[in-house]
Amino acid sequence: MRIFAVAHNTFRETVRDKVLYVLLFFAGVTVFGSKALGWISVGQDIKIVKDISLAAISVFGALIAIFVGASLVYKEIDKRTIYTIISRPMHRFEFVVGKYLGLMGLIALVTLVMGLVAGAYVLLLGGTIDVVFVTAVVLIFWELLVVTALAVLMSTVTSPILGAIIVFSLYVAGHASGILVDLPPHFENTWTETIMHVLYYIIPNLSNFNIRPEAANGVPVSMAYVGWAIVYGTVYAGMLLGVAAAAFEDKDV
Amino acid sequence: MSVEAIRTEQLTKIYRSTWGSRGRTALDHLDLCVHEGEVFGFLGQNGAGKTTTIKLLCSLLRPTAGTACVFGENSCGRRARAFLGYLPENPYFYEYLTPRETLDFYGKLHGLDARGRAREWERLSELLDLRRIGDMRVREFSKGMRQRLAFAAALVGDPPLLILDEPMSGLDPLGRRHTRELILQLRDAGKTIFFSSHVLSDVEQICDRVGILVRGKLTSQGRIDELVERRIQSVEVIAQGIPPEKVGELSADAIKTRVSEAGHHFVMSDVAAADGLVKKIHAFGGRLVEFSTIRESLEDYFMREQHRTGGAAS
Structure with a gap:
């Protein structure tokens, strides 16, 4: 109950954040502007609109998670609203988990709204919405689950600006983590190769959640793969949240 | 035997910088005891460690050493916080x-x-x-x-213990009066109240006991009437109608003199000296307006403690 009280309050708080509406505006511009690129690629316009719309949901969803999430706990400490909360008979981890769930509620709503807008736009242009498109939106939500957990972790240990830079860097690196293990032959059996392999396993592999090409081209994706990606995202986000709770446990506020 | 609402033993807090330097000792081996049902005033200058103590009791800070207990429960645990209600300074x-x-x-x-x-x-x-x-x-x-x-x-x-950090801070006189009345009302309802304040006159009016913190160390704690010297320190006599040429003679034995709309003020060292002065005033045709004794206040005691322990503001 305490976790849900914090989550509910966090949702009410984050939904008032002006950054959210600025980013949603640009997400809308990107989705509707994707038709312009479709004109360049003759006969490919629906595919382009689907691809760019899904990319916009991922990128702007991540930016919302980063900008709102990276200041989530920090702001409570900075504004001292935390004093009258964690001095109550509650565990500190309940506060961290509640903040996370509240923001995830917002992210779920934002993903749903952006997904519905993108889907409606595709239908308006004469395209069709299939299971793969919906699955792609669901996996983007799971990707944002991980990004938000990273942002919440950063908000417990560092300032919002530094936290946002770190999470954004990891978001970019997480989409390109394949290059860490796809090294040229002369790196074989070197320290560099070992370090890159370690980084590959530490950095969240966000490309696991990317089925945009399949969704744009209507290529089916196996449920086993989707299930595996969901489990990966859930476990990774859970671990990050565990670290965030541990970091916050002994923090002086 | 009374129940202890708050007990701290050797409670210490050192704020360390990010890079692990020696840090600043905000609270130094604090041993404090507050009994159930009493109003305890926690006094000290800015930076003396009052808010740090309160934050440690409310588990907003973790102690560097020592322990703090609330109704027998370690303050770091969740159960201790079920016993307390916290009012921060400038609440947000x-x-x-x-x-x-x-x-x-x-x-x-x-x-x-x-x-x-x-x-x-x-x-x-x-x-x-x-x-x-x-x-x-x-x-x-x-x-x-x-x-x-x-x-x-x-x-x-409905917690049994209230921890109030500067509850009078920034309030107008009416607000302060309401706060004082509320604290007394809550005490009468059986609550234990632990509060920090700069307003010593308020503390003197409502506290059963006080503790004085100087640079992170508790220099004294106890009942106000035990700490403050209640003997007469001086006597003030105010008189009117004194012939101007006699004022100098009357002022000779006074510690301090001044003139106000009320008349001539003479501060005398004790009652006997003041009696002698009053007789002279009557003899010179003057009229006694006021005769009042001056005793040590909590503020005087507080300042005495600050000087004794070297904590007075420069």
């Missing part, structure tokens, strides 16, 4: 919530069900006169309104 709330929503939120954190939270609203809005402003957003509140809400927030769940 979510600006977009109303008092009704704010107290409902805190009620949920105390694990109260919907009926319990509704009861708490009824009880606290009555006690703190919040009903009229119950549906206003906190962002529209004045300092006094915020303070009332902060008191209500501290009382959610």
Whole structure:
């Protein structure tokens, strides 16, 4: 109950954040502007609109998670609203988990709204919405689950600006983590190769959640793969949240 | 035997910088005891460690060494916090919530069900006169309104101990008076009240016991009448109608003299000297307006302690 009280309050708080509406505006511009690129690629316009719309949901969803999430706990400490909360008979981890769930509620709503807008736009242009498109939106939500957990972790240990830079860097690196293990032959059996392999396993592999090409081209994706990606995202986000709770446990506020 | 509402043993807090240098000792081996049902005033200059102590009791800070217990429970644990209500200095709330929503939120954190939270609203809005402003957003509140809400927030769940950090800070005289009355009302209802304050006259009026903190160390604690020297320190005599040429003669034995609209003021070292002065005033055709004894106040004692321990502000 305490976790849900914090989550509910966090949702009410984050939904008032002006950054959210600025980013949603640009997400809308990107989705509707994707038709312009479709004109360049003759006969490919629906595919382009689907691809760019899904990319916009991922990128702007991540930016919302980063900008709102990276200041989530920090702001409570900075504004001292935390004093009258964690001095109550509650565990500190309940506060961290509640903040996370509240923001995830917002992210779920934002993903749903952006997904519905993108889907409606595709239908308006004469395209069709299939299971793969919906699955792609669901996996983007799971990707944002991980990004938000990273942002919440950063908000417990560092300032919002530094936290946002770190999470954004990891978001970019997480989409390109394949290059860490796809090294040229002369790196074989070197320290560099070992370090890159370690980084590959530490950095969240966000490309696991990317089925945009399949969704744009209507290529089916196996449920086993989707299930595996969901489990990966859930476990990774859970671990990050565990670290965030541990970091916050002994923090002086 | 009285129950201990608060006990700290060798409680120490050192604030360390990010790079692990030696840090600053904010609280140095504090041994403190507050009994159930008493009003305890925690005094000290800015930076003496009062807020640090309060934050340690409320588990907002973790001690570097030593322990703090609330009704026998270690303050770092969740169970200790069920016994206390905390009012921070300059309390902050979510600006977009109303008092009704704010107290409902805190009620949920105390694990109260919907009926319990509704009861708490009824009880606290009555006690703190919040009903009229119950549906206003906190962002529209004045300092006094915020303070009332902060008191209500501290009382959610009806904790037996209230920890108040500078509850009079920034309030106008009427607000301070209301706060004093509320503290006494809560004491009469059986609450233990531990509060820090700069306003020594308020502390003197409502506290059973006080503790004085100087640079992180507790220099004294006890009942005010035990700490403060109640013997007469001096006597002030005010008189009118004294012939001007006699004022110099009367002033000869006085420690201090001044003239005001009330008349000539003579501060004498003791009652005997003051008696002699009064006889002379009558002999010179003057009229006695006031005869008052001056005893040590808590403020005098506080300043004496600051000087004794080298903590006086430069």
